[in-house]
Amino acid sequence: MKPGKPVAIIGAGIAGLTAANFLYRNNIPFILYEGGKKIAGLATSFKDKEGFSYDFGAHFITNRLANAVGIGSDCKLVKHYGEAVWLNNKSYNYPFGLVKIPRMSFGWLADRLKAIGKNNKPESAADWFRQRYGSVLADEVALPLLEAWSGAPGEKLAASLGDGLFGGSTLRTFYLKTAGKLTGRAVACGYNREKPETPQVWHVYPNGGISTLCEKLAEGLDDFIKLESPVDAILVENEKVIGVKVNGVIQEVSAVISTAPANILAKLVKGTAALEGASQFRYRPMVFINLKFEGRNILPDTVMWFPEKQFPFFRLTEAPISMPWLAPEGKTIITVDIGCEKGDDIWAMDDEKLAELCLEHITSIIPDAKKKFLGSNVLRTPIAYPVFLNEYEKERKDFEQSTKVENLLSVGRNGEFSHMFMEDVYWRTQKKVKHLIEKMGKEPKIIVRHNVIPVY
Ligand SMILES: Cc1cc2nc3c(=O)[nH]c(=O)nc-3n(C[C@H](O)[C@H](O)[C@H](O)COP(=O)(O)OP(=O)(O)OC[C@H]3O[C@@H](n4cnc5c(N)ncnc54)[C@H](O)[C@@H]3O)c2cc1C
Missing domain, CATH: 3.50.50.60 (FAD/NAD(P)-binding domain)
Known part of the structure; x- marks a missing residue:
């Protein structure tokens, strides 16, 4: 040099x-x-002595990144990736399952009709989500999730957050999701802004971890x-x-x-x-609790969102639904995301208590969760997500x-x-x-x- x-x-x-x-x-x-x-x-990966693998949060990367770095041939194909929302004790496929709830779709339509001829520039993330998805979907799903995730009310967050996270068109999402179903590959959707998302860009997982x-x-x-x-x-x-x-x-x-x-x-x-x-x-601190269970595919889909306030977490991810190799056969691992502030009760809670808290609430969706539970570990980071305050x-x-x-x-x-x-x-x-x-x-x-x- x-x-x-x-x-x-x-x-x-x-x-x-x-x-x-x-x-x-x-x-x-x-x-x-x-x-x-x-x-x-x-991007650190962990493997425990029982054979469970996990990352800081769950990580999905694309074949295009793996190829660019030079590890494309040392990756496994991810065949499926799906998200769902847990609402009123039921699971709805995200995003299209929510459209089947009449008050959500009619609410969206009514708000769209009201907005015709008006050029309302959103002043906050709350405005942005209400304009984009209608107030029912925004107030019952999008904004509670946004608030749990960022630790600030939607009114205090910048409208640019909406464009950054959900700027893509609904039609394009539908196209990419359909392409994924037809090709049997988890086509990436919402993962890239620098390069185009196409049916040729799908999720993979490096054999040696992220x-x-x-x-x-x-x-x-x-x-x-x-x-x-x-x-x-x-x-x-x-x-x-x-x-x-x-x-x-x-x-x-x-x-x-x-x-x-x-x-x-x-x-x-x-x-x-x-x-x-x-x-x-400001950055939002997060605690990730990895819960290990007997059984597989115990959540309705890979990622489950929880907008309702009675849950201490806003997201559960059962990565082995998409990447079976992350857990030993017949077992699984669910990552629980809880937003917090450094030093608050959640941040300071000991690892066993955190697992108990999660299990208590997970029984709404997995009734025999406590019986299946095999153990847990906890990761904490003070800098998980940037918070776009107005x-x-x-x-x-x-x-x-x-x-x-x-x-x-x-x-x-x-x-x-x-x-x-x-x-x-x-x-x-x-x-x-x-x-x-x-x-x-x-x-x-x-x-x-x-x-x-x-x-x-
Ligand atoms: C919960 C969660 C889930 C995610 N899921 C995905 C996903 O599915 N797919 C995906 O592609 N991405 C995902 N990401 C994003 C991805 O993890 C990040 O984009 C990426 O790892 C960031 O890399 P970085 O190098 O920018 O930062 P970092 O990985 O944070 O690296 C910064 C480094 O700087 C070091 N450092 C800081 N200050 C100093 C200093 N003063 N002196 C020396 N060293 C210092 C730190 O120790 C650290 O090692 C996720 C992120 C989170 C939080």
Whole structure:
């Protein structure tokens, strides 16, 4: 690699490793600093001694991402992926089953007719959802879910959240879901914004777990990855980064690519006020409880949404319905998502009590859940989802454009403060790093490998 001041990359999740891999292939010196003991960040996979596998939350990736990273032939095909909503003690297929509830479809139609000729710009996420789905569906399903998930009422959330999460057309969803049924593949729907969603893009799962993506990107880069090396400060002079401070030592750098959460990045940066706006951004902490059970396919579909307030959780995922290899034969694992705040009762609750709380409520949907229960484990993260509050929407939009420090990039899901899945993290990071290299006066080359055909 060429001599000279290196680029500092902060974080060894998929974003940091994509950046590292890209710089390496372009012969640009870099050092990747990871605060933790290992690589992969939110894409870490776990396997317990009883043979159950799980990730931070349940993870579905696409064949296009696997091919681009170079692990396409080392993945299993996911044949089915479905979602349902639990309402009034019944399961409704999502999204089309809900349309069969007359008050939802008539409510939607009535609201649409009322809106004719009006050009109401939504002022909040609550407005956006009511305009898009009608007030009955919004108030009974979409908004309670949104609120459980983000920890803030729909009226306080920005309308841009709706476009970001559900911007695709209903017709397209129908087309992709039908294509999935006809081809016997879980065609990805709602997972990509950077590249088109087509019947040729479907879900796969790496044989070695989701973290294989990161391991592949890190291949051959050991000498440039420093684990247990949290970056304590990013030093800026005249709106240009000049160095980073790691374990008390200053390293001069030519640029910084950060994947740290945007609000943490704002605090790391010294010598500029450019990132002050981002210091207000909030992330929603989550507790994930993995419950192990005797039996298989014990939920109506892979993902079940729970908008009703009597449930402490808003989502259950039985990943083995889609990916049977994640649990030993005849057994299954259900991931329970509970939104919380750091230090509140849920966050502080001990693991056994959390499992009891979940089991208590799961009996509404799986009556013999307690009899089938085999054990549990709990994962907590303080930064699961960016919360798009209206109070800092202007600052969020500014930050989306740039960090305003010439040679400082903020990439990745939490770095961009965006609800991105991994494929978008991958393409967006490459695009932004390519732009940075050009700004440094160099000619980047992108090596894209998405033409490799996977073998199943
Ligand atoms: C519940 C849940 C479910 C999801 N499901 C899916 C899914 O099904 N499919 C999908 O494609 N995506 C999914 N995602 C999104 C996916 O996990 C993320 O987009 C992706 O893992 C983000 O990678 P990243 O590199 O941007 O960030 P991270 O993985 O968070 O990596 C950031 C790294 O930076 C390190 N770091 C932070 N600060 C410092 C510092 N100061 N110094 C050094 N290191 C630092 C951290 O330790 C971490 O390792 C899901 C996310 C969640 C939360």
